[in-house]
Amino acid sequence: MSEFLRSYLVVVWFGLAAFLVGSLLLGISALLRPNNPTSEKLLSYESGVDPVGDGWSQSQIRYYVFALLFVIFDVEAVFIFPWATQLERYGGFGLVEMAVFVAVLVLGLVYAWRKGVLRWV
């Protein structure tokens, strides 16, 4: 094993230790604690409110499209903020690059708008 790979051995030990500590703690408490399930205790916890229906309820597909659009603009913001703090450094090149990036996103928005995605029907 090369020196480089050996230095990763510490990661392996760390992972093993984490796994051992976790399983020891949970295992010991499982052995020691009294086990007395009632139907109230087995209900899924929803902030003290009684759960309605089961876990496989359907949700509106329309939220999905909005979530997608949101993610796109979220990512755009993630790129634009660090770029804005370093604008001077990037100069004209950076400005053009960001303009291209935003233009492509606007293209996507125009497409979504024309396809009627933005209208809540």
Add this chain to the structure above:
Amino acid sequence: MNALLAETLVGPSIDWAGISPLLVLLGGSCLLLLVGSIFPRLPKGTYCAFTVLVSLTTAVAAMLQWRDVTKSGPRNLIADAVALDHFALLATIAISISIALVSLITDDYLRREDYDGPEMYALYLTAAIGGVVMASSNDLIVLFLGLETLSLSLYLLTASHRKRAESQEAGLKYFVLGGFSSAFFLYGIALTYGSTGSTNLSKISSALSGDSPFSQIDAMLLIGIGLMLVGLAFKVSAVPFHIWTPDVYEGAPSPVTAFMASAGKIAAFTALLRVLVVAFPTRIDDWRPAIWVLATLTVLAGSILAVMQTNVKRMLAFSSISHAGFLLVGVEAAGHAGDKDALAAVLTYLLLYAVLVIGSFAVVTVVAGKGDSHTTLDDFRGLGQRRPVMALALTVFLLAQAGMPATSGFIAKFGVIKAAAEVQSYSIAVIAMLGAVIAAFLYLRIMVSMWLADSTNDAELFVPVGAGIAIAFASVFTVAVGVYPGWLLDATRMVSDISISVIQAVDSTTDVPAG
């Protein structure tokens, strides 16, 4: 610190003419989406015509660059990240021809299935961008970007038939498994970067040669090469990474299957060759045996499994696996030191097979009918009586895929076997020919069903204009290249400049500080 901040970052210089084929594709796909969504009432067929126009313009741009490269030699663009050589340009031309033909089939398919949007065409064009980037990348990160652009477009295209459950299922399967293989490939890149200090193919090559400190670290590099091979073997659907292929080929809309089998294969194989031949020429003894095993397994398993199918789309899917095996035989031959013909043989095979497979799937698309459902062997019974000319065209494609002389398939198979024999890889050449004999049975089975069995379906079979043009072009091309292969072989012989561009890149890296 302040002085450091004030310093302006200078981007790499960009040779706009050199990447003109890419720009045409990119502009075309953006324009198509924009115009298609703003004016939804355009006459049907406009999108198809526009896509064909864009792809032909791309081919013309690539040909102009071809002339330029012939005159002034291959070179690297954009900080050595993209290579401009005959190899990349021939792949670009082949991909453009594929999109043009596939668009012609798609036109009627969309009418039949009652979809009319520019989306499929726009996705073909973005997939083609990914393919061209893969074929011309000189950097692992750029290659990965191309791979993802291609793959994401293909996932969407596979699932694009919204009313057919098989299409959705195939799309999801392809997406999940494709994500896996991309992760393998990415991990391979990371390990290779860790052991060579660069993601640039030319720099990796020079880091591994001679007495540089990187040439010592072995285990990590070998794992890296192995993981990258797994990722790319998945994309070329080599056995044992082929499991997705039959299901996805069968479930995807037929024109999309044609696109995957043509442009997708061209992109994946050119990327495989770039990585192996440009970056790891000093490690051929390590990767060649792996390719040997993949090639033999792929040829044999592809051919044997194909014979057992009863659905024509699945048959053609397994036959495409067997063709991938043949291409891997060429890749193996390219791994031998000093061999230049193998590269040309592989690219010729890719180009010829692309036209063949599009022709075959064009016929399948027409026969399949509404809902893309009539694709069993029984649906092809008596096609010789119902549509003799189309049956004849399919016969030509099938004979060519079997490697019959006087068709382009013979030229393709002969080139690969010859390249293998020239480097004394006799065993793999013999195994490949054995696979071809087994596969021939499959093609004969379809032909027998077409010509010798009576039809069970008397409904009028309508051949649309677009598919008709595509089938006619493909069959004429198949026979013409089979009879006069000289011009094509002269052109493809020039693609061996792939390794020349390496030497230039190594020279140009001397004035750039490493890291």
